[in-house]
Amino acid sequence: MQVRGEALSVRRVGAYYALTLLAPGVAERFRPGHFVALAIGDESSSMLLRRSFSIYRCQERGVYGGTVEIVVSAHGPGTEWLASRRPHDPVDVVGPLGTPFALPREPASCTLVGGGYGSAPLFTLAERLRARGCRVDIVLGAATEERLFGVLEAKRMADSVTVTTDDGSLGTRGRVTDVLPRVMERAGTDAVYACGPMAMLRAVSDVAAGSGVPAQVAVEEAMACGIGVCMTCVLPVVGEDGVTRMVRSCTEGPVFRGDTVRWADVGTVPADCLGAPVAAGGH
Amino acid sequence: MTTPPAVRPVLPQSADVPEPEVDMRTSLAWAALPNPLATASGCAANGRELSRFFPLSRLGAMVTKSVMLAPRSGRPTPRMAETPSGMLNSIGLQGPGVDAFVQQDLPWLKAQGARTIASIAAGSIDEYAEVAARLALAPPGTVTAVEVNISCPNVEDRGLVFACDPDAAAAAVAAARSATDPSIPVLAKLSPDVTDIVSIARACVGAGADGLTMINTVLGMVIDTTTLRPVLGGVTGGLSGPAIRPVAVRCIWQVHAALPEVPILGVGGVRTGLDALQLILAGASAVSVGTTVFNDPGAPLRVLGELRTALAERGFERMRDAVGYAHSALGAGADRIAPPVPPGPSLRAPSADGAGSGYDETAYDEGR
């Protein structure tokens, strides 16, 4: 659904901004893994494309109505505009969008892996998993301490938290996949959930597949519309019938089973994909 | 000179202020539409996603994504780049193929009460005929009009785009027209990337097009100054959005000046009711909203409301009266702007009073 929301607060969190929006109707439908697509600027803005953010957390009934919180890394004019919102500034919100994480029916041991601010959706996921009696272990990684998101929060809700940074400024120096096998062994992991940059998702999917554990990953693809109408956000995914298709990460995803994504072929159209190879094509 | 109609503001709409009374009905050739607002091909998929935002039956028409004979995977990513007031795309006509479209999408659209303008594309003349023939197998009443996307490379002619050559454009349109049920109008969708759009328009009408859709995207390119490479996986892409609106207005203007009786579905950069009005004043009988849907999924209906208000404010009682109005307002000056193209042999003689076309362009022309 589309709502005229408004900014309630913008907080600086390390290298990022946490933006809380009043968006009645969105919170009520939210499940972990959903995202929102935000319009940038006003009705005559020269930036036409919505920016998509996974939902960090939601409140169904705040003082003013339902709220949605997202985490923004201000690295371009659109995200800078969002980060500079002041309370009561209007922000147009479409959401909740996408296919959320599937939760285990029985209590299970779940290991959650987040890279940078990509960890944002993992905290509500952890809450819901805990509510179902699941064991939750969290691994957070980033380039530097500043670029980690939610370490304290993770410590409050998880059975264990392991942190890695590329420069060693916090936790283990290295990548999440350097520590993941050990965490999974200790936790007796039944399911892996991951969110973050594509290279990390690929590495996490490989580790999970190597131990025969299913992984659900929320991908980050460039999205123009977020609602499934433009076909810009595709990646090659193997279907249950064994056929590879270019599928939309905004509607079929952003959550995919890690072993169905053709990671090595992301950014290409594999020759055995349905409808490939393409001779020249129109636009 | 014409005295422009006075613009009298109409109160903003609310529950107790009724919508202004303007007859919004229109037609594309003999396809009657309850209002002139449509989606644009490739900017609304085949309706299911947008139907979560508004009932498709409230659109004048739903223009579907161009469909080809076989399923297509499209081009590699990145497939888009944002540009000032626009975007570049290089999707490569990803789609399920015409048979799946006919079986799954058309009946569903009909059940929604939508009027479907089915867009078809092809890489050869034979494929245009074949796609149109398969589309003709659709259940009766599921297709309101066929739009032929000729902005496709001809695989049999060094990848030259059909829409850029009058003969190739005409051959593609003729193939689609002859394979389509004669009771269904066929629209040719033109590319603005040509030296003389009027000669292409003439060729398409001569080949049997019952109307024209203008414009497709404008070929463009963006280079990433960090990686020093083209941004798009497909290297070049189509520019769309408000950035190209003046190009759309110009193309519609030129073609309507030369072929005033040929109905035009206007498309290109429409974001507001006033944008839609510009295309209509230039000569469009209906208007598609494309890229703006990515920004505002509810845009087609918002633009419809804004257009209704804008027409009422200008004293138009019927949307049809505004079609091409800017030409009559300019009087003889229009000739200076239309390109110097000799009238084609294939055209019906333009009638001075607009009889038969359904348009009464003189209704507000008090100075004439």
Ligand SMILES: Cc1cc2nc3c(=O)[nH]c(=O)nc-3n(C[C@H](O)[C@H](O)[C@H](O)COP(=O)(O)O)c2cc1C
């Ligand atoms: C992502 C995208 C996909 C498109 N796909 C098609 C298509 O399949 N067939 C077609 O005829 N036009 C296609 N178009 C062109 C639009 O229908 C329209 O002609 C053009 O975008 C200009 O209108 P706009 O500025 O309102 O978007 C596409 C445009 C975009 C942005």
Ligand code: FES
């Ligand atoms: S972002 Fe438009 S289809 Fe996915």
